[in-house]
Amino acid sequence: MTTVDSSVLPRCVQAATLAPSLHNSQPWRFRIDGGAVRVYADAGRRLDALDPSGRELLISVGAALFTLRLALRSRGWTSAHVLFPEPDSPELVARVELTGRAAPSEAVAALAAAIPLRHTNRRPFTAAVVPADATEELTRAAADEGATFTIAGAASRNAILGLGQVAELRLRADGGYRAELGRWTGPRKGRHDGIPPTAIGPWDALERLPIRDFGLMHTQPWRTSERFEAHPTIAVLATRGDDPPHWVLAGQALQHVLLVATRLGLATTPISQPLEIPEIRRLLTDTTAGRWAQMIIRLGYGPPAAATPRRPLAEVLRVDTP
Structure with missing residues (x-):
């Protein structure tokens, strides 16, 4: 032993x-x-x-x-x-x-x-471009865990953002989703889980980015409406299968990528709404190439994010x- x-x-x-x-x-x-x-x-x-x-x-x-x-x-x-x-x-x-x-x-x-x-960063990022050597290191981090990490080109990025908007609207229209959101963003006294007001972030003034609005059920009067970056860096994390072991693999790859990004001084926002609606997730998945989309990640440079x-x-x- x-x-x-x-x-x-x-x-x-x-x-x-x-x-x-x-x-x-x-x-x-x-x-x-x-x-x-x-x-x-x-x-x-x-x-x-x-x-x-x-x-x-x-x-x-x-x-x-x-x-x-x-x-x-x-x-x-x-x-x-x-x-x-x-x-x-x-x-x-x-x-x-x-x-x-x-x-x-x-x-x-x-x-x-x-x-x-x-920490997940739900604030606007700067217009600074994420350098190629950084994205290459993130790609290697995902590969180390058996996953793929693909930076979306301009056309793919716009398509993903569009699908994200559709997904966000459909989720907001679901009463079960709104009730669930309310439970995890409710009053904070004595809670050690969920999303506190300090981690919610501002509204996207142009409503382009599919960043989950945790202020939807508990409006905060101090929340501002801000312009987010016009051309965000978006990446798709995928695995070569879609069963429980591959989901665990995706989580390991996700955390490896996020920690490397943190070490490099990058801000990150995991985005999952487009993958929470099956028919939209299928549009982001290429089964012929053996790639099942598991998470979308926004990358960039931004202000410090609050801990949860x-x-x-x-x-x-x-x-x-x-």
């Missing part, structure tokens, strides 16, 4: 809870068993209106899994993981086993340092005693 200091695994799990999730729902649980960490999906936190299949829930859990692996590596531990190790327990998404010790590289340390700095709250570690972690 691998011997590890009792404080290491809980600290790495705590880092994993900083991963992004749909509506900051944090749909994960963890269990420490000796030198291993079990990563579970918390089905009770699935968003019924937006995510009936649980695809985005598993993307969120995958993002937490990648963060856990990175946190372990940054503390000098190598690890191996197995997805869905127990067929009779589909809620057990992964088992991460410590395999040995090795000093982390400078690149690993720099990427791990970005974990607490990564996290649940106490005691709510998400169970530690088995020998």
